[in-house]
Amino acid sequence: MLTILYRGPLASCDYDCAYCPFAKRRDSPEQLRADREALERFAGWVGEQPFEVSVLFTPWGEGLVRSWYRRALVELSWLPNVAKVAIQTNLSCRTDWLSEASDRAALWVTYHPTQVAYDRFLGKVRSLPVRHSVGIVGDPAHLPDARRLRSDLPARTYLWVNAEEGRLYTDEEAAEWSAIDPLFHVSRFPHRSAGLPCRTGDSVISVNGDGTVRRCHFIPEVLGNLYDGSYRAALRPRPCPAAACDCHIGYVHLEPLGLYDVFTGGILERIPAVWP
Ligand code: SF4
Numbered sequence: 282m283l284t285i286l287y288r289g290p291l292a293s294c295d296y297d298c299a300y301c302p303f304a305k306r307r308d309s310p311e312q313l314r315a316d317r318e319a320l321e322r323f324a325g326w327v328g329e330q331p332f333e334v335s336v337l338f339t340p341w342g343e344g345l346v347r348s349w350y351r352r353a354l355v356e357l358s359w360l361p362n363v364a365k366v367a368i369q370t371n372l373s374c375r376t377d378w379l380s381e382a383s384d385r386a387a388l389w390v391t392y393h394p395t396q397v398a399y400d401r402f403l404g405k406v407r408s409l410p411v412r413h414s415v416g417i418v419g420d421p422a423h424l425p426d427a428r429r430l431r432s433d434l435p436a437r438t439y440l441w442v443n444a445e446e447g448r449l450y451t452d453e454e455a456a457e458w459s460a461i462d463p464l465f466h467v468s469r470f471p472h473r474s475a476g477l478p479c480r481t482g483d484s485v486i487s488v489n490g491d492g493t494v495r496r497c498h499f500i501p502e503v504l505g506n507l508y509d510g511s512y513r514a515a516l517r518p519r520p521c522p523a524a525a526c527d528c529h530i531g532y533v534h535l536e537p538l539g540l541y542d543v544f545t546g547g548i549l550e551r552i553p554a555v556w557p
């Protein structure tokens with residue numbers, strides 16, 4: 282089984298969050314065409330593999346407002362060798378098309394309170410026909426929204442809270458967020474990772490639009506290319522070369538944290554095995 286974090290050239294988003302960590306831009310028609318071609322090439326490659334693949338799309342911008350991401354999610358979800366296909370999304374897209382996906386499709390949904398009306402967001406989440414987690418950035422200004430969302434979401438829906446980048450939480454503040462997400466402590470501090478075993482570069486890889494393979498999104502060293510097969514010879518267990526890892530899509534694969542046990546069956550879409 283190979284887990285792939287795919288990030289194509291798409292970098293535009295229909296939202297404009299103040300805390301957005303990405304360098305957003307307006308994609309030109311040529312850039313959108315290139316993103317579409319890269320995604321279709323990647324999806325075609327997945328379908329040709331003789332082994333099991335799981336995919337998490339982690340676009341710089343919003344993918345599901347583009348037809349090719351919606352199509353890829355549905356089509357990949359039906360392939361016999363795809364165990365899971367998930368995408369990080371702000372859920373601004375319409376959602377009726379998701380009923381065409383198999384139960385192997387999943388969403389990592391983030392609520393951005395300044396960008397969408399609460400009732401509109403809640404209504405969409407409640408009607409989702411596929412597995413999903415919902416999350417929010419732990420900005421103190423979002424605390425009332427987060428509490429309200431927790432109480433309005435079905436109990437079976439996991440609501441995660443991401444510690445805001447660079448913010449230090451007092452124990453009292455952390456307790457408030459932990460009352461909403463009991464796993465908030467996992468996100469509260471960056472994880473020291475230097476020298477520790479991490480599944481990336483072995484059973485997990487990061488792939489960009491031209492097929493360049495790296496172990497994860499955060500380590501620039503290139504392992505090879507997906508499409509010429511050169512990455513395969515580089516796959517092996519290896520320690521993390523970075524001082525710290527502070528993003529869930531990275532440290533979930535850091536072995537000493539034991540998060541594969543916490544998120545068994547929902548590692549890519551961030552759903553704990555035991556919830557609620
Ligand atoms: S929805 Fe995500 S990508 Fe878009 S502006 Fe907000 S944080 Fe950035």
Ligand code: SF4
Pocket residue numbers: 474479480481496497498499500520521522523525526527530531532534535
């Ligand atoms: S711990 Fe994080 S930064 Fe280090 S290799 Fe794993 S995913 Fe990459």
